[in-house]
Amino acid sequence: MSIPVSPTVAPERVRMLAGEADVVCVWQNELGGLTFRATAPGMESRYIKWGPLNAETSMRDEAERMRWARRWTAVPRVIDQGEDARHEWLVTAAIDAESAVAPLWVAQPEIAVPAIGRALRRLHDAVPAESCPWSWSVPDRVENAARRGIVVPEHLRDAPPIDVAVVCHGDACCPNTLIDDGGIGVAHVDLAALGVADRWADIAVAAMSTEWNYGPGWEDTLIDAYGVAPDRERLAFYRELWNAT
Structure with missing residues (x-):
């Protein structure tokens, strides 16, 4: 993208x-x-x-x-x-904000990356998982991949126990957060995969994508802004699942 x-x-x-x-x-x-x-x-x-x-x-x-x-x-x-x-x-x-990877924000990762993390946490906290009609669980993602001819390795079919189930964005890469002129993440786009899953499924992708868009060294800044300590096991699992599907 x-x-x-x-x-x-x-x-x-x-x-x-x-x-x-x-x-x-x-x-x-x-x-x-x-x-x-x-x-x-x-x-x-x-x-x-x-x-x-x-x-x-x-x-x-x-x-x-x-x-x-x-x-x-x-x-x-x-x-x-x-x-x-x-x-x-x-x-x-249109919403009065720009993608987090617009040139203005690529030049200011110290503002953009925390804004993405905080916006993702607000999304997870605001949208009620109990009433969400869609799933983005590991079994559903594996099934979706199979329909497209992708065979997911066996070790990625057995996810770590769910930490917190939330309504995940489903593609929480940095470009899909919109940041306003004040440096605040105010909205999200590209929600075609939105559904209930472990919050780390989103956090892992968002953190991983900071390197693609801003360079190395920003992953933990995003996770800290989200408000949790890094869970290395879940981060590794959901990053590998993302790349495999």
Whole structure:
């Protein structure tokens, strides 16, 4: 996943969804997915997410989870969602904040990394696991991988005992936290895998991704900002599971 370094032509579907608005590609992923910001005078700014149909998660799943989670935590408001035979799309209202890997925050990891950790803790504390209709448990992740032809090693099918069950983000990499001008993590995006799991499933991915985005040495800063001591066993397990699935 990365911020485009050169102009990207908007697909026809994106142009249709944008109407008269100007569109600029702000994000792309390794699966061919693109996210565009659409702006026009007098119109609410919005984001149009478009990409090929994906066996792991779907934008339909994401829209459903975002609508549900908005009752307790800050996520973008869903405006539209759809799909055709090959592609899917999701249109959401903009939030007045930037991705934690925007250039401003990549240059200030001492602000961004703690903001990500604190925002993840607020998400876990706010959204009620007991009423969440989705799971992101180890067995469910192993089953999802199998449907995509991925064989998960046996030692990753037996997770450590659950520390605290929470509603996990499901892809808590640093780019999916939005940080406002004051350096506070205020919202989350990309919630297609949201579901109940051990909180370390999210913490491990968030901490691991600090090295990808800010360089080495920031993992424990994120965990400290989350408010727990590092659990090396669970961190190692959930990092390996992430890479295997």
